[in-house]
Amino acid sequence: MKPTPLFAPSLDDLERMGRQALQTIPADLRAHVGDVIIRVDEFPADDVEREMALETPFDLLGLYQGVSLDQKSMNDTPGDIDMIFLYRRAILDYWCETGEDLRAVVRHVLIHEIGHHFGLSDEAMERIEENP
Numbered sequence: 001m002k003p004t005p006l007f008a009p010s011l012d013d014l015e016r017m018g019r020q021a022l023q024t025i026p027a028d029l030r031a032h033v034g035d036v037i038i039r040v041d042e043f044p045a046d047d048v049e050r051e052m053a054l055e056t057p058f059d060l061l062g063l064y065q066g067v068s069l070d071q072k073s074m075n076d077t078p079g080d081i082d083m084i085f086l087y088r089r090a091i092l093d094y095w096c097e098t099g100e101d102l103r104a105v106v107r108h109v110l111i112h113e114i115g116h117h118f119g120l121s122d123e124a125m126e127r128i129e130e131n132p
Helices: 013-020 047-050 088-098 102-117 122-130
Strands: 037-041 060-063 083-087
Touching: 013 037, 013 083, 013 088, 060 102, 060 122, 083 088, 083 102, 088 102, 102 122
Parallel strands: 037 083
Antiparallel strands: 060 083
């Protein structure tokens, strides 16, 4: 793995890291999200912040929004595109506080957003994280 950058990455940089990290997630888990889009925003939208009753926008590192492939039906009307949101400022804050490798932080957020969306236990997500 390349060393973590010493500068704050841009939205595009973080999106690239997210796409690269998604490719390291086990295929059986990745298969459930299909062609999910990774979108990077500075912070969650105001309505997301209200809906999740966040104390501060720094409390949310990411969010999976959509319907899993195993829940979709051919009869469904196409709706919103499935997306994983990464929140740049919260991720960078976490990175600075912990000193962890930024790519590992991004991978962690992706695994947890996918895992929470599919109802995986914290133990299952930890096992996934341990096997890069």
